[in-house]
Amino acid sequence: MKLYNFFRSSTSHRLRIALNLKGIATDYVAVDLRVDEQLNAPFKAVNPQGLVPALDTGEQLMIQSPAIIEWLEEKYPTPALLPADADGRARVRALAAIVGCDIHPINNRRILQTLRKQFGASEDAINAWCGTWISDGFDAYEALLAADTQRGRFSYGDAPSMADVYLIPQVESALRFKVDMNRWPLISAVDKACGELAAFQKAAPLAQPDAG
Template identity: 80%
Template sequence: MKLYNFFRSGTSHRLRIALNLKGIATDYVAVDLRVDEQQNDAFKAVNPQQMVPALDTGDKVLIQSPAIIEWLEEKYPNPALLPAGTDERAHVRALAAIVGCDIHPINNRRILQTLRKQFGANEDAVNAWCGHWISEGFDAYEALIGADKTRGRFSFGDTPTLADLYLIPQVESARRFKVDLTKWPLIMAVEKACMELEAFQKAAPCQQPDAG
């Protein structure tokens, strides 16, 4: 398999974690968003949406990280990224959606570039924008995991789930935008538990070949 991704992309980061947890090796194909390489015709032929990540399975190219992670979960069910019970699965999916639907999409690169280029936002304004939406989402995330009295060390239970795949890249992004993470001690404890695992360590942006 070939993984088209960018080291600092949150969506790429979450997919790298999923692949590592499943024990699936891929060829790393860097798409440098800093120079808009995703807009080149060569990558457009891979993914017409011109976004990362994209996973070439050898038979087809899969796009959109939620769809790819679901595909991985169905094709490689062990270790599971979702709990067994329907209520528990809904809870984990909701935690993931706080990041995947309500934080990340309005803080990703193309949105921030629009703020800069079309609305004249400077870096302080961009950081304030990101910090606002991250804080709103993390407040809810912290409350939800705090209310789960059987939670364990991770966002749900004692093993990583889909929720952690989404959370950890967003924590990384929050640091980049100078958000004070001490406001969410439970999220910080989850990050500590995750980063003790090799699957998360190897997926970190600083560990990728294009991070230099």
Template identity: 75%
Template sequence: MKLYNFFRSGTSYRLRIALNLKGVDTEQVALDLRKEAHLSKEFKAINPQQLVPALTLDNGTTLIQSPAIIEWLEERYPQPRLLPQDPEARAHVRALAAIVGCDIHPINNRRILEYLRKNFGADEAAILAWCGTWISAGFDAMETLLAADPGRGAFCHGQAPGLADVYLVPQVESARRFKVDLSRWPLISAVDAACAQLEAFQRAAPAAQADAA
């Protein structure tokens, strides 16, 4: 399998974590978004949306969109589980992941920020304020949900990392990059620290990628 990704992309990062947790090895193909390598005709033939990540399977099928790929992983490689068995707990974990995947990341990703810079004249202070606003709103909600969850352990839910952690850790990394003070979310910080002890998360981190610079 070939994984087309960028070391600093949050969606690529979350998929690398999921692949590592599942023990699935891939050949990584780095696309430097800073040089707009993802906009090439060659990559458009692989992923018409020209976004990372994309995962090309051994049979030539290419999967796109990190939520869809992670769902495929959960179905194709059911152990270890990323979702709990209880339906209500599964909904809770999916909701935590969706706060990041639907409400924080999409409006803070590179193409949105580039549009703000080029079309609205946003300087770096404005970009940091923009990102901090949406990260803070999402993290405030997540912190409250974590505090109210009787099933919370060292991770977002339970004593093993799951889907919510896969989404949360890259967003914490992004928060640091955008200079957001994480001290106001001690539970989120504790989950991030617990995940940082695990090899699956360590190997997926942006700084551990061959193309990191």
């Protein structure tokens, strides 16, 4: 399989974590967002949306990290990234959606470029924008962790789940935008637990061949 991605992209990062947890090796194809390579014709032929990641399985070209991660879960069910029961699955998907639907999309590169170019936002303003939406989502995520009477070492129980797959890249991005993580001790503890696992270490931005 060929994985089109960029080391610092958090949606690429989440897919790398899921692939590693499932033990699936891929060929790394770097798409350099710093020079807008995602908008060039060769990559647009892979993903007409001009967004990473994309996964070429040899049989299908797949886009949209949530769809690919759900596909991985169905196709390679072990180890499971979703709980066995419907209530648990709804909980894990809700945690993942806080990041995937409500934090990441409004802090994405093209949104920030529009704020800079069309609305004249300074880098301080950009950091404040990202900090606002990260804090909003992390406050809720932390509250949900705090209310979990069965809380384990990870976002849901004692094994990494789809929620962690989404959360950890967002923590990485929060640090990049100079957000103080001390405000969320439970999220920070989950980040630490994940950071001890090879699947997360190997997926980290700085461990990728295009890091720089």
